[in-house]
Amino acid sequence: MEHTLNKVFQGFYKDSVALMRLSRDLAAMDGVNEAALMMGSPSNKQILKDAGLLADDGATAEGGDLILAVRAKDSDAAKKAAEVIETQIMSQTRAATGDTVWQPQTIRAAAKANPDANLALISVPGEFAAAEARKAISRGLNVMMFSDNVSIEDEISLKVQAREQGVLMMGPDCGTAILDGVPLAFANKVTTGDIGIVGASGTGIQEVTTLISNNGGGISQAIGVGGRDLKDEIGGISTLMAIDRLDADPATKHIVLISKPPGKNVLPRILERVGQSAKPFTICFIGASDLELPSNATAARTLKDAAQAALGGDAFAEPAVSGVSVPKGRTGIRGLYSGGTLAAETQLILLDAGLKVASNAAVPGAGSLSDAGDMHKIIDLGDDEYTQGRPHPMIDPEIRRDPLAAALADSTVDVVLIDIVIGYGAHPDPAGQLAEMLSTMQRADNPTIIASVTGTEQDPQIRSSQIQSLQAAGILVAGSNADAAMAALKLLGINS
């Protein structure tokens, strides 16, 4: 008879990437039907409960406890699998603690031991992230907060505190930064140069920095501020501080701003600050229209436009996509994105071509996915609904498997658009994993798949190697995300 077993490790922390690997190993064992390892926060316990994986033991776990949950064909199989994974957890822990290097347990201890430290990079679960950031700021550290699920109230108080201390608060939900040429969290190894970036979007920064780097330019600094910074509640505190820093930075000659459209109260403040600078700005507020910009600023509609404008306005060479026929009766575009801003850029390009678009992360003019009908569907797989209790699709592209199989089987879908985002922090071989996924799926009379690779030759995955893997799997590769969307339009016979 099927049996669900929970084992609780009290006061035992492991990060989400380590837990993902252990969960996979556990789920692959003989007789195991479903399995997960999660910290015992209320939200994680709810996920386990919804999956039928929460037993009485697990229900009593607390936020600092690790829950091993397994459902197997019988109690013997469940016990055996749990014992194997427990041994793995304990051996990993011994290996980690067997290291003779002392590891501080608090920010205070780390800051005391390293008085030169000037940045805290925080990626602990969201419910604890604000507390850690508060400690870091009070010790005069700049903060890059990768963690998400932080309340807007905490974000406001942290940013106000950071402003008073004169330090930068990047995030929460700040996926990307490049400081003094060093990629932080999800970022790419780009050429150093004179273009500074301030962005409320991780993948937006990645796309623009890599396009600039791959087309002859270079980046001075790229500062992520978190997706909500330009909302009226936050008031653009970090964006304004980042502009001040780049304006004063002699190595930065041109500044690019990337964000969703700012709140109506914060927009004039940002534009006023831009107008006070002697440096030229490129402003890419994805989805905004009719911006009245100061004379030193130009507007860019897409990320690609922003990269081109920062490099002087000349168009990049667009790779041609040809020789592909459109299956009869299919006219739909399905986007399966790991990057939220790349999904937004594609929506804009399709909307500008007069198409009807629906998305779970809709830009102005697009509809909601729940009411999509026969609209083109652009899905942001990094959205909370897909990532609850599991790593972001850039770390774990497995999230794409089911939506991809569904798109390939959908008789209305003609083109599937996919973003491959490489660089530090990302999966070691996302193109290879996509090729493996496709090899397991029915592809008769299947849609055309068009991808782009956000990254550089200097990234660990090497952009050209990723492109080769995609092409070998029968995927068309465009020069940028915008080019991929334009190629989809061409395949459907739409001249934009």
Add this chain to the structure above:
Amino acid sequence: MATDQDNLPFLGGKLSVINVGLDKFATELADHDVPVVHLDWKPPAGGDPELAALLSKMGT
């Protein structure tokens, strides 16, 4: 042309990081020769987020 002044570190000193969370970020920074200290972090206050927030506001 770049001058010495152009090459000033952005945060006022050479980038030096305290990493709190995913250990792969610390490994990648070390690969770039960035001084990094990786915390042996565990959820504070016995895993109670509200108590952890309160303690951080008290400066502990």
